[in-house]
Amino acid sequence: MSYSNYGELCTEVYDLTKKTGQSIGGDIEYYRERLKHCKGRILEVMVGSGRVMIPLLESGLTVDGVDYSPEMLASCRQRCEEKALTAQLYQSNLQDLSLPHTYEAIIIPGGSFLLIEQRDESLNVLKRLYDHLQPGGRLVLDIFLPDTQFQCGPIGGTSTFELANGDTITMEQQLIEADFYQQYKVSLIKYEKWRQGALIQTELQRLAVRWYGVEEFKLVLEKIGFSDVVISADFEYGKSPTQRNQHFVYEAYRK
Numbered sequence: 001m002s003y004s005n006y007g008e009l010c011t012e013v014y015d016l017t018k019k020t021g022q023s024i025g026g027d028i029e030y031y032r033e034r035l036k037h038c039k040g041r042i043l044e045v046m047v048g049s050g051r052v053m054i055p056l057l058e059s060g061l062t063v064d065g066v067d068y069s070p071e072m073l074a075s076c077r078q079r080c081e082e083k084a085l086t087a088q089l090y091q092s093n094l095q096d097l098s099l100p101h102t103y104e105a106i107i108i109p110g111g112s113f114l115l116i117e118q119r120d121e122s123l124n125v126l127k128r129l130y131d132h133l134q135p136g137g138r139l140v141l142d143i144f145l146p147d148t149q150f151q152c153g154p155i156g157g158t159s160t161f162e163l164a165n166g167d168t169i170t171m172e173q174q175l176i177e178a179d180f181y182q183q184y185k186v187s188l189i190k191y192e193k194w195r196q197g198a199l200i201q202t203e204l205q206r207l208a209v210r211w212y213g214v215e216e217f218k219l220v221l222e223k224i225g226f227s228d229v230v231i232s233a234d235f236e237y238g239k240s241p242t243q244r245n246q247h248f249v250y251e252a253y254r255k
Contacts, residue, residue: 006069009191009203013169014049014072016161020079021055025247027109027142028055030235034140034251035061040104043132045094046112049075057085064088064101095121097128104134108141111247117184117208126224133254139226142235142249146185146211150178155187168194173207184210214241214248226252 006014023029031052035042038061044053047065049072056063057080065087067073073089080087090099094116106129116122129139155173162168170192178185186208193201212220218229229252233241241248 005205005207006072007203007205008071009169009193009201010189010205011049011069011071011075012163013161013171013191015075016163018048018051020049020051020083022051024110026235027247028052030237030249031107031109031140032056032059034237035105035107038062038104040134041101043099043101043103043106045106045108045129046110046115047076047089048072048110048112050079052107052109053087054079054083054085057087058083064090064099064103066090066092066094066097066099068093094125094128097125097132099132102132102134103137105138105140106133107139111142111144113141114143114209114211115207117186117210119210122210123220123224126221130224130226130254135254137254139221139252139254140249142247143212143217144247145244146209150175150180150185152176152178166195167200170194183212184208217248217250221250221252225255227255228253 021028032055035056042061042063044063044065047053047067053063053065065076068091070091073091077089116125133139152175155175159171160168171189173187173189176186176188186206189205189207191203191205192199214231218231221229229250231241232249233239233246235247235249
């Protein structure tokens, strides 16, 4: 049994449920529109298997990607090759991020920033990203607030995913820790791969989410040194947030 944040089985399920170009609530359209005038390099942080990056590459933008998971990067690389797209992909812990380029824009779609579990680590990541922006460069990311269910135990029953080769992956998730005051929760997800009725692989994923208040995160960005922070709701630029179940998009500039 393997124990990984984003391992092989997790990546296979991710590829099935988050296909290339699959927009979530209009996020791909938003990022494409907001970045369309970029002439320089763009970096997608926590790029995963390229759901957002590949459509941006297809629109003519120059986009690099970075992720900690080698399995996710391998999937992203394969997807790019299938579409004859060229992209620089880097494997790195964001705490130690040191890339050879600075960027006109850095993006973190899909609420992925919330997967940085420790608050001090998240602040350090924002500092590293700030340093990788060109003067006047822009950080664009989206976050969300969690649901209000904090009772530890199983979540949603068992999900089943059929693979093209006939194998099946089952997924079970349970909430194992939650602290509303400290603003985080931790789930344990078990993946099992089955072939002709026999279990052939098992993987556990520890999934932590740390959230931020809408105005709180703006203050965090400003503390790092970002300026001209704009908060938009539901991937409509300039739309003011009004409800807790919206997506919140932040655009902030390096001075």
